[in-house]
Amino acid sequence: MELMERTHRLFFALWPSDRLRSQLAEAARALLEGKRARAIPADNLHITLAFLGAIQARRLPSVMAAASGIDAASFDVMIDRVETWAGADILCLTPTTCPSLSALVDRLRVNLLAHQLDPDRKDFRPHVTIGRDWREQHVEAAIGPFAWPAEEFVLVESESGRRGSHYRIIGRWPLTHTEAAH
Numbered sequence: 001m002e003l004m005e006r007t008h009r010l011f012f013a014l015w016p017s018d019r020l021r022s023q024l025a026e027a028a029r030a031l032l033e034g035k036r037a038r039a040i041p042a043d044n045l046h047i048t049l050a051f052l053g054a055i056q057a058r059r060l061p062s063v064m065a066a067a068s069g070i071d072a073a074s075f076d077v078m079i080d081r082v083e084t085w086a087g088a089d090i091l092c093l094t095p096t097t098c099p100s101l102s103a104l105v106d107r108l109r110v111n112l113l114a115h116q117l118d119p120d121r122k123d124f125r126p127h128v129t130i131g132r133d134w135r136e137q138h139v140e141a142a143i144g145p146f147a148w149p150a151e152e153f154v155l156v157e158s159e160s161g162r163r164g165s166h167y168r169i170i171g172r173w174p175l176t177h178t179e180a181a182h
Helices: 018-032 057-068 099-114
Strands: 007-014 047-056 075-085 090-095 128-132 140-150 152-161 164-174
Touching: 007 057, 018 075, 018 090, 018 128, 018 140, 047 057, 047 099, 057 099, 057 152, 057 164, 075 099, 090 140, 099 140
Parallel strands: none
Antiparallel strands: 007 047, 007 152, 075 090, 075 140, 090 128, 152 164
């Protein structure tokens, strides 16, 4: 009888500071108050950079190596919109634009592919999901803004339980590269 190898459900993300997490959670509470939607727990708020899904335990060193190969500068993400995504039935907070974030995602995807890992290839739309099962009216409006200093990215393991998913950070990589002085 062959034993099944353990897998880890993984994704890379920007993880908010405790202070920012509190601000986002408060905004979420106000937006979801009286609505028929399932609020995302404050501890689970994040921006997904690359979703990997179920990865075999023996592939973890490759995942870590792909992340370690990222050399990028820190940047700020300005969360300034709230919107609903009808196809996904979610309410989310989004930045209007953030080229540095998109560039980080592109670098990460290239490194993952170079290590024979296959991240989700859907078009990248940065967002913080704050509510699921959204059945209310369509929303698209300005909010905040909330400044999110992106000084690191993390590798997160999603563990399913009776109370939903619990996210656990299993790796951190700083965004510290600075351009050479002219």
